[in-house]
Amino acid sequence: xxxxxxxxxxxxxxxxxxxxxxxxxxxxxxxxxxxxxxxxxxxxxxxxxxxxxxxxxxxxxxxxxxxxxxxxxxxxxxxxxxxxxxxxxxxxxxxxxxxxxxxxxxxxxxxxxxxxxxxxxxxxxxxxxxxxxxxxxxxxxxxxxxxxxxxxxxxxxxxxxxxxxxxxxxxxxxxxxxxxxxxxxxxxxxxxxxxxxxxxxxxxxxxxxxxxxxxxxxxxxxxxxxxxxxxxxxxxxxxxxxxxxxxxxxxxxxxxxxxxxxxxxxxxxxxxxxxxxxxxxxxxxxxxxxxxxxxxxxxxxxxxxxxxxxxxxxxxxxxxxxxxxxxxxxxxxxxxxxxxxxxxxxxxxxxxxxxxxxxxx
Amino acid sequence: xxxxxxxxxxxxxxxxxxxxxxxxxxxxxxxxxxxxxxxxxxxxxxxxxxxxxxxxxxxxxxxxxxxxxxxxxxxxxxxxxxxxxxxxxxxxxxxxxxxxxxxxxxxxxxxxxxxxxxxxxxxxxxxxxxxxxxxxxxxxxxxxxxxxxxxxxxxxxxxxxxxxxxxxxxxxxxxxxxxxxxxxxxxxxxxxxxxxxxxxxxxxxxxxxxxxxxxxxxxxxxxxxxxxxxxxxxxxxxxxxxxxxxxxxxxxxxxxxxxxxxxxxxxxxxxx
Numbered sequence: 001x002x003x004x005x006x007x008x009x010x011x012x013x014x015x016x017x018x019x020x021x022x023x024x025x026x027x028x029x030x031x032x033x034x035x036x037x038x039x040x041x042x043x044x045x046x047x048x049x050x051x052x053x054x055x056x057x058x059x060x061x062x063x064x065x066x067x068x069x070x071x072x073x074x075x076x077x078x079x080x081x082x083x084x085x086x087x088x089x090x091x092x093x094x095x096x097x098x099x100x101x102x103x104x105x106x107x108x109x110x111x112x113x114x115x116x117x118x119x120x121x122x123x124x125x126x127x128x129x130x131x132x133x134x135x136x137x138x139x140x141x142x143x144x145x146x147x148x149x150x151x152x153x154x155x156x157x158x159x160x161x162x163x164x165x166x167x168x169x170x171x172x173x174x175x176x177x178x179x180x181x182x183x184x185x186x187x188x189x190x191x192x193x194x195x196x197x198x199x200x201x202x203x204x205x206x207x208x209x210x211x212x213x214x215x216x217x218x219x220x221x222x223x224x225x226x227x228x229x230x231x232x233x234x235x236x237x238x239x240x241x242x243x244x245x246x247x248x249x250x251x252x253x254x255x256x257x258x259x260x261x262x263x264x265x266x267x268x269x270x271x272x273x274x275x276x277x278x279x280x281x282x283x284x285x286x287x288x289x290x291x292x293x294x295x296x297x298x299x300x301x302x303x304x305x306x307x308x309x310x311x312x313x314x315x316x317x318x319x320x321x322x323x324x325x326x327x328x329x330x331x332x333x334x335x336x337x338x339x340x341x342x343x344x345x346x347x348x349x350x351x352x353x354x355x356x357x358x359x360x361x
Numbered sequence: 362x363x364x365x366x367x368x369x370x371x372x373x374x375x376x377x378x379x380x381x382x383x384x385x386x387x388x389x390x391x392x393x394x395x396x397x398x399x400x401x402x403x404x405x406x407x408x409x410x411x412x413x414x415x416x417x418x419x420x421x422x423x424x425x426x427x428x429x430x431x432x433x434x435x436x437x438x439x440x441x442x443x444x445x446x447x448x449x450x451x452x453x454x455x456x457x458x459x460x461x462x463x464x465x466x467x468x469x470x471x472x473x474x475x476x477x478x479x480x481x482x483x484x485x486x487x488x489x490x491x492x493x494x495x496x497x498x499x500x501x502x503x504x505x506x507x508x509x510x511x512x513x514x515x516x517x518x519x520x521x522x523x524x525x526x527x528x529x530x531x532x533x534x535x536x537x538x539x540x541x542x543x544x545x546x547x548x549x550x551x552x553x554x555x556x557x558x559x560x561x562x563x564x565x566x567x568x569x570x571x572x573x574x575x576x577x578x579x580x581x582x583x584x585x586x587x588x589x590x591x592x593x594x595x596x597x598x599x600x601x602x603x604x605x606x607x608x609x610x611x612x613x614x615x616x617x618x619x620x621x622x623x624x625x626x627x628x629x630x631x632x633x
Contacts, residue, residue: 178434185410186453187425 021261033272035284036291041088041112043281047081049073050093057091059120059131063112064089075099082139084315085305089113097133104141105149105304108279140308148223151216152303153276156296158212159235160242160267162205167246168259171197176255180341190339194331198243205239213307226306230313234302237323241295244330251337270296298322363387363421364409364505364536370417371401371408378404380559381418385552386505386536391527393550394540395622401559402540403433406507409538423505426454429498433509433540436494439483443474446482446497454501461500468496471526488519495526499535506530506537513542524549544622555625563625570621575628576603578620579611587611590627594619601627 012019047068048057057069067087070077078090078101088109092099100117102110117134124131141148174180183193216222224231245266253259272278273287274296280288291297298319305311313320364386371379379401386392386409394402407413409422410430422428437446444465451461469475472492474485482490491511498506508527512520528549531537539550547553548567555563555570563570579600581587587608591600600611601624607613616624 177439178432179436179438181407181412181432182430182435184412185425185428185430186450187455188453 017258018261021265025265029268032269032287032290035287036273036278038278038282038284039108041106041109041279041282044089044109044113044116045087045281046089046091047073047078047087048091048093049075049077050091050095050098052093052098053091056093056098056132060091063116075101079139083305083309083311085301085311091134093132097135100134100136102136102138103309104138104144105308106279107141107144107146107149108282110138110144145220147216147220148308149304150276151212151220151222152307153274153296153300155209155212155216155235156238156274156299156303157267157271157276159205159209159239159299160270160296162208163201163239163242164246164249164266165260165263167198167201167243168249168253168263169256170201171247171250172253172256172259175250175341184341191335194247194335194338198247201243201246202239205243206235209235209239222307224307226308226310227313230311230316231303231306233313234299234306234316234320234323237320237327238295238299238302240327241323241330244327244334245295247334247338248330251334251341270294273297275300295323295326298326364423366405366409366415366418366420368418369405369408369415369420371404371413372416378559379408382554382556382559382561383418383564384409384538384554386538387552388504388536389531389534390551391531391537391539391549392552392554393547394538394554394556395542395544395547396540396556397542399558400556402556403509404559405556406430406509406538406540407432410505410507423503426501427504429501429503429506429535431494431498431508431511433513436511437482437490437497440481442479442481443469443485443493444478446493447500450497450500456501464500464502468499471529472496472522486519488515488522491515492519492523492526495523499526499530502533503535506535508537508539510540510542512546520546544619547622548618555622557626557629560629562629563621567618567621570625571616571618574601574616574621574624576601576624577605577607578602578614578616578624579607580614581608581611583610592623599623603628 042063043065044063045067046060046064047070048060048066049070050073051071053069053071057066060066068081075092078092081087081090082101082103088103088106090101092101100113102113104110114136117136120131121134138144174183213224217224246263249259249262249266253262269290273291274294275291276296280291280297283291301319302316305316365384367383369379369382369384370377382405384392384394384405394405396402404413408415409420410428411420411422438449441449447465448461456464469478474489474493477485477489482493485493495508495511498508512523515523527537527539541547551566553565553567553570554561563573565573579602581591581598581600582596587598587600587610589600589602589608591598599620600607
């Protein structure tokens with residue numbers, strides 16, 4: 001047995017990346033997830049509209065964070081802010097009772113707001129009842145169903161898994177089998193190989209996406225009230241990022257085991273930090289920035305916005321542009337790195353002391 | 362047009378994998394690169410097809426459209442059928458449908474895989490896989506065919522078939538380069554390049570290489586190792602006397618190609 005143990009340790013110590021993952025990753029994950037794991041929303045972006053907007057706004061304290069006070073605004077103003085995600089709560093004054101519209105896709109913000117309103121009412125009764133009665137109204141997800149907010153985000157998670165893991169494995173397999181050398185000698189351009197490799201997965205993932213969305217609608221009654229085209233554009237950009245990430249992972253992995261490790265490192269943080277489970281706004285500032293560099297964060301925005309809130313494309317331009325930028329960067333980097341495998345001599349043509357002669361010129 | 366490398370040098374960091382090697386490939390001929398493991402054969406071939414960058418010297422190669430290359434590791438997709446493998450390379454090289462069909466038929470017939478066309482690549486024997494890989498590399502009628510140890514680990518019958526295939530390709534005008542660790546295969550080439558530790562230790566036609574053996578070759582029968590430079594050959598010993606001073610009891614013989622390879626390796630080690 002001693003021989004086995006020594007051999008195993010030797011092999012383990014040789015693979016520095018696995019060792020690093022075994023030792024370092026749990027520590028990092030615990031710290032990051034510990035700070036991210038927070039359901040308590042301490043800041044609720046709130047708009048207040050109507051003739052008594054200023055007075056009402058003055059009565060709102062934490063967790064409400066009044067971002068806009070508009071005395072000439074009305075219910076439509078609030079609805080537009082909630083739809084665009086600029087506010088989670090909107091108070092419409094000038095009527096009795098005063099209405100508090102809430103964005104049902106922000107489950108924890110709504111729960112925090114409801115609690116805060118109840119506390120305010122209680123305190124008001126104790127001090128003589130000067131605050132008008134507030135009637136809460138939850139939009140987009142009136143029953144505050146968890147499945148309604150989870151399923152649009154889960155579609156992204158599933159795409160992430162297929163896109164990143166399966167693509168990286170597909171390319172690493174070519175490298176391990178040695179066929180990548182043959183591809184490099186064949187009359188392909190690097191992007192022929194990359195996009196040729198990605199396209200089938202893109203198609204497959206798209207079919208998967210349609211199936212998941214339909215299943216979510218059929219089994220869990222999740223609504224799809226927005227534009228299919230906007231959702232499609234968001235999904236396509238997100239898929240390009242995940243597939244590009246898969247290619248990128250494959251260029252730095254020598255075997256399938258390494259590719260799986262890296263893909264897991266890329267996927268797992270997105271489950272917890274993208275706003276899929278814990279609201280991004282509730283995360284500690286030190287880890288919140290991580291959420292903003294993860295593509296799933298933006299896709300969750302888009303999918304929830306479109307499916308539940310019918311958010312128009314104009315309101316989603318930020319996540320769409322960010323995903324477009326990420327797709328461009330990741331795919332560009334993937335092509336550059338992949339070129340090293342596919343055309344080493346072309347890459348350094350300037351330094352190379354020969355000029356390939358065209359065939360039968 | 363002659364393809365090849367002229368004074369080709371490839372370095373990986375501080376290590377020189379190929380050191381000033383010249384390799385000429387004439388259309389319609391077979392060039393064999395012979396050397397032990399780690400001699401630099403694979404790097405030489407990879408430099409020839411453009412997979413590694415030369416740090417010195419020149420490479421002359423046709424465009425990718427006219428190259429066929431099989432690395433030592435693979436050559437085919439194990440999860441595609443024989444037919445699908447051929448169809449993939451046909452599309453990659455833009456061989457049209459009808460031309461692809463007739464060419465595939467012809468090659469499958471030549472390698473004896475007509476009956477196994479719908480079997481997966483991974484279900485074929487090692488020898489069959491190698492033959493299929495060669496057929497795939499030949500499908501688009503390349504001007505330059507480069508094969509890295511196509512016969513390693515292949516049974517003698519399949520080896521003979523593979524060589525027949527390569528000779529056939531050369532007869533059709535293709536310039537063929539084959540790397541091998543088997544000395545007996547060097548005789549198959551019209552030109553041979555012997556490599557050791559990245560350097561050329563002998564080059565030319567097999568008869569040139571035999572003719573260039575310096576000193577005298579001898580044979581000693583018996584079980585005792587004779588003095589000087591000697592090695593076992595079947596039941597006897599081969600002795601090489603660089604200064605023509607054969608030991609007592611040694612009978613002078615004409616050197617064979619295998620002798621020439623051994624002598625070249627010994628001579629290169631003496632220089633170092």
